[in-house]
Amino acid sequence: MNLNRNMQSRKVWWVLPLLFIASIAAIISPVIQGDELDNADTQAIMKANFLFHFAASNEWPAETKSGPFRIAVVGNERLFQELIDKYALKSIGIQSLEVVYFEKDHEISDSQQPHLIYSESSDEALDALAAHWKDEPVLLVTDSEKALERGSLINFVSIDRRMRYEINAKEASKKGVLIGNRILSWAVNSGK
Amino acid sequence: MTGAWGQAVVERAAALGQQGNWEDALEVLLPAMDGVSLQSDAHTWYVLGYIQKELYKTKQVNDVDSPRRLEAVYSLQRAAELGATVEDARLIEAALDFLARSYLRDAIGRVEGFTVGSDDEVLMLFGRYEAIQKAIDPSADVTVQKADVYRYLGRANGQLLANSLGANQEQDQRLFDGSVAHYEAALKLMPGNYPGLYNLAITLYNQGVRQLKRIDHETSMFELMEIQDACVVLFERSLSPMEAAHQSQPDRFETLKGLMTIHYALNQPEASERYRKMIEGLNGNRP
Numbered sequence: 001m002n003l004n005r006n007m008q009s010r011k012v013w014w015v016l017p018l019l020f021i022a023s024i025a026a027i028i029s030p031v032i033q034g035d036e037l038d039n040a041d042t043q044a045i046m047k048a049n050f051l052f053h054f055a056a057s058n059e060w061p062a063e064t065k066s067g068p069f070r071i072a073v074v075g076n077e078r079l080f081q082e083l084i085d086k087y088a089l090k091s092i093g094i095q096s097l098e099v100v101y102f103e104k105d106h107e108i109s110d111s112q113q114p115h116l117i118y119s120e121s122s123d124e125a126l127d128a129l130a131a132h133w134k135d136e137p138v139l140l141v142t143d144s145e146k147a148l149e150r151g152s153l154i155n156f157v158s159i160d161r162r163m164r165y166e167i168n169a170k171e172a173s174k175k176g177v178l179i180g181n182r183i184l185s186w187a188v189n190s191g192k
Numbered sequence: 193m194t195g196a197w198g199q200a201v202v203e204r205a206a207a208l209g210q211q212g213n214w215e216d217a218l219e220v221l222l223p224a225m226d227g228v229s230l231q232s233d234a235h236t237w238y239v240l241g242y243i244q245k246e247l248y249k250t251k252q253v254n255d256v257d258s259p260r261r262l263e264a265v266y267s268l269q270r271a272a273e274l275g276a277t278v279e280d281a282r283l284i285e286a287a288l289d290f291l292a293r294s295y296l297r298d299a300i301g302r303v304e305g306f307t308v309g310s311d312d313e314v315l316m317l318f319g320r321y322e323a324i325q326k327a328i329d330p331s332a333d334v335t336v337q338k339a340d341v342y343r344y345l346g347r348a349n350g351q352l353l354a355n356s357l358g359a360n361q362e363q364d365q366r367l368f369d370g371s372v373a374h375y376e377a378a379l380k381l382m383p384g385n386y387p388g389l390y391n392l393a394i395t396l397y398n399q400g401v402r403q404l405k406r407i408d409h410e411t412s413m414f415e416l417m418e419i420q421d422a423c424v425v426l427f428e429r430s431l432s433p434m435e436a437a438h439q440s441q442p443d444r445f446e447t448l449k450g451l452m453t454i455h456y457a458l459n460q461p462e463a464s465e466r467y468r469k470m471i472e473g474l475n476g477n478r479p
Contacts, residue, residue, distance in 0.1 A: 035347060035350060035390070035391045035394040035395065035398075036394070037394055037397065037398070037446070037449065037450055037453055038397070038398045038401040038402075039453075040401050040404070040405065042400075042401060042404055042423070042456065042457040043456065043457070043459070045404045045405065045407055046404070046407075046416075046420065049407045049408075049411055049416055050416075052409060053413055053416070057413075086407075086408050086409065087408075087409055090409045158459035158460070158461075161424050161427075161428070161458040161459055161460065162420055162421070162424055162459065163420065163459055183413075186413050186417065
């Protein structure tokens with residue numbers, strides 16, 4: 001008695017494992033490379049929420065409380081898009097939130113004065129921007145070195161790999177913008 | 193060793209099997225296995241195992257829990273233990289090898305149609321593959337396949353997580369933990385393996401981004417800071433495997449992009465810029 005004949009050709013046992021391993025490799029290999037980095041702009045997500053809090057938790061003078069609450073974003077399209085996607089339909093107090101985008105600082109319209117400007121300008125460009133809005137109740141928010149010294153009121157800084165912000169609360173109050181306690185309490189330097 | 197009656201039964205079962213009547217063959221042989229003489233006969237166990245294997249192939253090949261397959265493995269291993277002839281030993285090994293591979297194939301199939309929580313089933317199926325291979329050859333090394341299965345599981349969990357709408361946070365956390373644990377298990381088996389390192393880094397980074405995406409107008413400053421802390425931990429954890437992947441293959445675009453992105457998320461613009469320039473250099477060198 002012999003089951004040999006049922007085994008067919010022995011050669012099959014040499015070929016099958018090779019085919020099998022090849023097929024497993026074919027299944028697995030494209031998958032290994034399949035995971036993709038999430039391309040979301042992590043900094044834009046954080047900044048957008050900070051800007052929303054800056055808008056909602058500070059106090060602007062009474063004469064600015066009619067019409068929409070306007071945030072102008074200069075030079076950071078992904079931040080603008082994030083604000084539009086998540087916050088554009090919200091309101092700040094009784095004012096509807098309006099987010100507008102500009103390529104350059106000088107494009108911001110005087111006739112449609114924003115309540116808050118976010119700009120990534122630095123050095124002389126920042127000097128010019130701050131000077132332009134010096135006497136207006138406009139909260140200038142930036143993300144550059146020594147920006148508070150150049151007229152910014154809130155500046156994003158990196159502390160221990162985290163995004164935080166510093167504030168020049170005194171200058172803000174001179175312009176009629178009162179920085180809220182909640183915003184002050186999380187600042188790394190409130191300029192008090 | 194085997195009595196004449198016993199031999200006749202085994203031969204009859206084998207003949208039925210050769211005609212393709214595997215169920216009849218089993219019906220003839222199984223009751224006779226109670227006899228002491230057949231119980232200790234290696235060839236009888238081989239014939240029984242072979243019949244059970246064929247029944248698995250013809251009737252239960254789509255059943256991952258197939259009892260016939262388990263019985264076949266047991267019978268064939270018993271035959272090997274009892275000291276089969278050289279010819280039978282070779283055939284036993286081939287039959288066991290077939291069954292072992294069927295377990296591996298099922299494990300891979302389960303990962304392809306992966307559902308939440310089926311990790312253990314996949315690992316159990318792979319465990320059977322491994323056990324049989326080691327029974328055939330104690331020096332058999334299945335490390336590469338095992339690492340592949342772990343990586344494949346890491347990816348399967350990650351895929352479900354990526355497609356999650358976030359309604360079940362507990363389940364999402366389980367999927368994330370599972371994905372990381374599988375990638376780490378794969379790396380333990382094959383340290384320095386590029387796909388394992390890269391995929392682990394991506395899984396950790398994407399989980400951080402997933403947390404950030406929860407932020408909206410209802411997020412308080414306190415919550416924002418908490419979320420940021422949790423994200424930084426995940427981004428920092430992702431940095432180490434991404435750097436290791438980069439060291440193993442310095443000219444890979446995706447790792448350079450990964451390092452650029454992770455440093456950006458960690459508010460390290462200089463480091464991010466360094467990797468951006470390396471990507472530019474890489475693109476410049478492309479024909």
